[in-house]
Amino acid sequence: MAHKVHPKAFRIQGIADWNIRGFYRKNTAQYFEEDFRIKEFLSKKLKDASVEDIKIERVDNKINVIIETARPGLIIGRGGEGVGKLKAMLEKELLQEKSRTAFFETKGKKISLPAVEIKIEIREVRNPWISASLVAQFAAQQIEKRTPFRQVLKRTLNKVMGNKEVKGARIEVAGRLNGVEIARTEWLKLGQLPRATIRANINYAQAQAYCTYGVIGIKVWIYKGEQFKEENQ
Structure with a gap:
């Protein structure tokens, strides 16, 4: 029988690119978990904002979150206050998640990821x-x-x-x-x-x-x- 392959994963070394980009020296699984939490949280919060994709770029302790949407004004808000509120909610959610999850605890060792600086970038999908x-x-x-x-x-x-x-x-x-x-x-x-x-x-x-x-x-x-x-x- 034929095996179904995700069209993007099939082309990742050709014409497609990764949605999450960064380099992790250690605690790779924990960083992947944090990236997943970011995408999950934003997907729920922006469910009605016509979001096409959410991309994450990591450089040292800085995270650049790129939100591609057909309705940028709905997310940005008046004077950019929408992005500020979204950033504050995301930082609070990550802080709470780190304190309550058991995923960051291994045998005889509790792993704590360093604090990160989050930047949110909005890109418009024109068509x-x-x-x-x-x-x-x-x-x-x-x-x-x-x-x-x-x-x-x-x-x-x-x-x-x-x-x-x-x-x-x-x-x-x-x-x-x-x-x-x-x-x-x-x-x-x-x-x-x-x-x-x-x-x-x-x-x-x-x-x-x-x-x-x-x-x-x-x-x-x-x-x-x-x-x-x-x-x-």
């Missing part, structure tokens, strides 16, 4: 319809509003294919579609989608729609043509 993450979030919102899933697939795919950068796209939904008793998988595809080509620039994301009859899983692939490493840099 949300070529972002697989934002398209998946849109489809999930429509399904949660009880829109028939076939209508959601067709409408969303037509909007995606209306962009000249897009060469092909596929949207897949799985679960108790329209509330039926037996779960199944349905998908719709337009254009090209060479998933086995490493230099193919494929944007992939998944989301969940929480309905009264269960959870509907949504996967989105958007193909933007072939790309070489030099072009990405």
